[in-house]
Amino acid sequence: MPDLLTRRFRPGPAGGLPCVQMVELVTEYLEGALSPRERRRFETHLSRCEHCSAYVEQMRETLRLLGEVPPEPLSDEAVDELREAFRGWRSG
């Protein structure tokens, strides 16, 4: 746990991960980068904590919305130029 958190928060006797650390680990969790043991601790907390599960859901929704930002296609002109360039390349 980063120093900042250790200084400020004292997890209760129940042990395990405090919520404040769950939000630090969420990307590692979603990326599959946690060790099996850390992953189990993370998922145990998640199954018992509605707030952290809401947090992870918000993160998933954020990712879904990020995927909806529309791309801009290449201009028709540029596409035509590339077709010409391809023909030139093929015959050259």
Add this chain to the structure above:
Amino acid sequence: MAAPEADSALVERLRAGDEDAFMALVRELSPSLLRVARMYVPTQAAAEDVVQETWLGVLNGIDRFEGRSSLRTWIFRILVNRARTRGVRERRTVPFATLASEESAGEFVPVDLDRFAPDGSWAAPPRRWEEDPELALRSDEAVAKIRAEVEKLPDMQRLVITMRDLEGLGSEEVRNALDLTETNQRVLLHRARSKVRAALEDYFADA
């Protein structure tokens, strides 16, 4: 990521001069290439030039493509190299991998610490967005908000989140294209995603 077999079939078609295969690939990848190029150069026109140069680089290099990375990763590497060169030429500060350490250093707090109780549990917990019908109706606005937030991120965080979450590239593809370590890539992604989530939360709270 395309399967290597699909890649090699496509590479064979390109080498054989199959115009349909080339144009299909140009249409599929150019929007993503354009978006990434745009982060290195000052104008949309310059970004289009970079994308065109990239495709010419692909044609000229396709005989040397060995399939050690996916075709897509290889194309993005060409793009990033060209875009950097162009960005430097236009005297723009361009995102380099060295910035990655800078942007992933120091302490980072994904959620304001005031929202936690002294034992580290939530004091001001997040809402469940999926139970809020109002929010579902505002997803267009949310996407616009997201776009603006991504624009505000530091360069490397913006590049990583754009390639990963807007374009859907895999972590290995992004690491290879940008020469990042696994940890740096993940830390940059974490910071970027956390900031965007926080901004969305604020935005929905004001609704």
